[in-house]
Amino acid sequence: MNWAEFFAMKGYAFYVWGSYGVALLVFAIEIMLIRNRRKQALRNLRLMRDEMGESV
Amino acid sequence: MKKMSLFGLLGLVVRRDLLLAMRRRADVLTTLIFFVMVVSLFPLGVGPEMDMLRKMAPGVVWVAALLASMLSLPRMFSADYADGTLEQMMLAPQSLSVLVLGKIVAHWMLSGLPLALIAPVLGLQFDMSAPALGTLVLALLLGTPVLSMIGAIGAALTLGLRGGGVLVSLLVLPLCIPVLIFGAGAVEAVTSGMSAASNLSFLGAFMLFALVFTPFVASQALRISME
Amino acid sequence: MKKMSLFGLLGLVVRRDLLLAMRRRADVLTTLIFFVMVVSLFPLGVGPEMDMLRKMAPGVVWVAALLASMLSLPRMFSADYADGTLEQMMLAPQSLSVLVLGKIVAHWMLSGLPLALIAPVLGLQFDMSAPALGTLVLALLLGTPVLSMIGAIGAALTLGLRGGGVLVSLLVLPLCIPVLIFGAGAVEAVTSGMSAASNLSFLGAFMLFALVFTPFVASQALRISME
Amino acid sequence: MLEVGNLACSRGDHRLFSGLSFSLHPGQIMQVQGANGSGKTSLLRTLCGFLSPDEGEILWHGKPVHDLGEDYYAELLYLGHLNAIKDELNALENLQMSAGLAGYALTEQQAVAALRRMGLQRREHLPVKVLSQGQRRRVALARLLTTDAHLWILDEPLTALDVGAVGLMQELIGEHLSKGGMTIFTTHQPLQVAGVETRQLSLS
């Protein structure tokens, strides 16, 4: 079995790789969104703390 | 000043909501006319072949009924919320569930009941047979109260939220799907010569089940929304 | 403090409404999801036979689009009315029509545009062909602005009336029927192997016509409602 | 008797007040004072049970109001920023409905008498929608004349009232106190009940 044949999936490449690809993409996006959310939260925390520091 | 019984209170709330609706008679009619319009739009969108229309009829009528009662849902509590009456209701020295049940009954009398009564006329537009029409009315009479009851929960949860109107449909529509399926199924069963009994008894069971639980759940939802 | 141009003002109003919508991101999504849901309800009511569903598809999608944009109509002015912003808009030293046009544009971007973009996915559920899907999107892109524009008039007229939500549908739906007919017609023409050009050009003409007149008419309707 | 012990309340991540204690006996009146945003409304709404306090307890005749529930509500009358009246109904219907929701029936004569006393003669049958701001407030306040609640909680009752109506309110509250009632209120305008000392509670 060669790789080209493997990727062709006997003509079902679009369907098979389409579903696995999108699934992986979606998982990656989810992970990225969670990272962003955490970063955003930390940034807000820092901003808030600095503001407090100034006002004291 | 004499105290009121629970039933007196239930009656009061129902009468009050009906009175308010009558002050704006347009209100009652609009739900109805919306229903009629949605049903009548279909032939315009789909084309005039009678065979297909006849097959579609129960589904279309039920979907339209579902949408029409969704549309009137946000009104169930929002006016009372905006003008502070709901606050006062929560301070009433009676069970909030009773008040909520009263509002549900009023809502059904203003939305579900008129739909069920006008449905046969619309059915005729789609050339439905007499037994099918009878089943349709019966199914609507059993099913629409469930829509009002489940809807009350959604309306209570989305109280005071911007975009409440669409949000409530989003929450409630999926939960109402069984009613749609059994309701439309009842009519189709009759059309295809079978008995609608099992469908109708499912609808009845839903109704009883909802009657027991939803007023309480909706009143809890109201308390949550009022915090 | 520097004065603003008309275009600046238009942009401001659009940005303002989009900003308000983004504050409640759910809002934008709900119209969309409502649309998806209504379309998905039909098979549940009508039954799963693909042949029939394929025939119904354009009509169902258009009716759902019509309903979804109707549903978001009451929101167009009501919040501004209730909190007094609309009063201030009428006191703005610029033409009210521009402000209204801004609100119409924002409404379309939040309701019509997303519907047009998601419609192909729904079309697939009904097994529509690729050319039919393309025409559907095109027709929706031409037709939904008309819905927003005509809807603005209805929303303005029913401002502050209880039951405005249903009332507005009642006023506006009949006016939107031509859009529905030509919109669904365009797709059906393609499905049955004809050209959709005439249908689409009608839709385009409606749009231009509406663009010229409706902002002015809607602003007059607002003035009437505010008395 | 209303007793509040060590109450603390916060909105958002904002502590409004804490360690608040007071008790109110029959015949007493208390004004909650404080600048805009100091938490007066929040305090009153906490007393009504709309907000749950972070800490502390609220006792009515020695029992926590949370446990009393409807028994407490039967003795409570709350009037907030919102008037709780229906635009579509007229003053008379509004008054009767709100009495009904509070659990007692009101005859038409009683209701008309209350509205007359509030200075709404010849306005009883107009839909409340067309009344002026002050007249709407008067319709809401007419409930004070028909209730037999012991504890009145009034949030800025004088808003939009003219001088005559303010005098009337003072009179009404005076009557209520002399019958052994209690009142807690907030206001940014002066309100003095003749012959009774107003206790002050300051939030800051």
Added chain:
Amino acid sequence: MLEVGNLACSRGDHRLFSGLSFSLHPGQIMQVQGANGSGKTSLLRTLCGFLSPDEGEILWHGKPVHDLGEDYYAELLYLGHLNAIKDELNALENLQMSAGLAGYALTEQQAVAALRRMGLQRREHLPVKVLSQGQRRRVALARLLTTDAHLWILDEPLTALDVGAVGLMQELIGEHLSKGGMTIFTTHQPLQVAGVETRQLSLS
């Protein structure tokens, strides 16, 4: 200069006032007085063009305001019972938006300065929804600090304001008058601008 001649106005089948005439010159301030429901709000809304009068005319610098239309509006600022602020936006955005709708752009610094002066520091970025009644009113009133309108029409501007804020309003109006502005207002609370005599107009 605002001139009102022989104005008559009715709501429903109710004549509120008639034969009303007055004129207001730069630097002058006028209070509209009257009991609840005497037609104060209706008069102010007529001046803004929301209601059309039964009779009489309203002139701005000698021309009927109806003909002037947008030119009149450019010099007018109206603050009614409603605050015209958006619950979802914060105070800063609200102020900038309302300036934009009134036709001029406001920088963030200008807006922040105005809010600070209104006593809303550290509240600029909260959604207005969570603010207290008085704080919301302050956000609405902040517009007075950023406008260059000559004629201010204020309907009960002091509602819900605490003592400090009332003092501030008096100050603001004083500044406005000293720059040659004009003010018409209603209130049931005392409002006295230092050094200027308040003209009175009584409706009954």
Added chain:
Amino acid sequence: MAINWFKYSAPTTFYGLAGKLIPYFAWPAAILFAIGIYIGFFVAPTDATQSEAYRIIFLHVPASILSMFIYLIMAGYAALGLIFNTRLSSMMAQALAPTGALFAFVSLWSGALWGKPMWGAWWVWDARLTSELILLFLYLGYIALHASIEDTRRADKASALLAIVGSVNVPIIYFSVKWWNTLHQGATIKMSGTSMHIAMQQAMFAVMAACWLYAIAVALARVRGIILEREANTQWVNDLPEVKQMNGEHS
């Protein structure tokens, strides 16, 4: 030895615990996924009737099953949060919802891509498909409700109530949809239950386990973010090393 569960149900301790646990779920998830894919694509033989397209099954079935289970777990957490007023449970419910919706989406997507070659249509109105779609709607409703309420306390309670009502309804919906579809004799194609090759089973189980681990890891990571957002004003959050560290970046 008695474990003090309450200790871990406080966001304070759970934040750290979750941080430590995440790698123990994330790495095995990745490895198991790789193993599953390997077996599924290189070991498992080609299916006689479906040719290569059947390999979608290794993704499709786990995603479908997870989407359903996560809803129940979410509703359970929400109910705990509502009844016992434990903040952490509410946060867990909130953290699980997007992941559940995502698996529902993956199930629909992979199903659609499977349906096209097998049934000739992207979508048929089959009972299973339809109820999966409704499940996605339920997730979206939950998320939309939570997102449109500003006050987190109210948002938690309101959406918890919705989740509970939903979970009562899920079986009803499931059976009614099933019943609906079998009444009509429309859909001619049924999912063929081919008896599975042992390698296929292994691949499926590996991916299934990977999905479970992934879901747990992701939910934990998300709940950490939520804790940071909600407890922003508390001292312990401001004392966290990752918050303190950011001084340098600022100056």
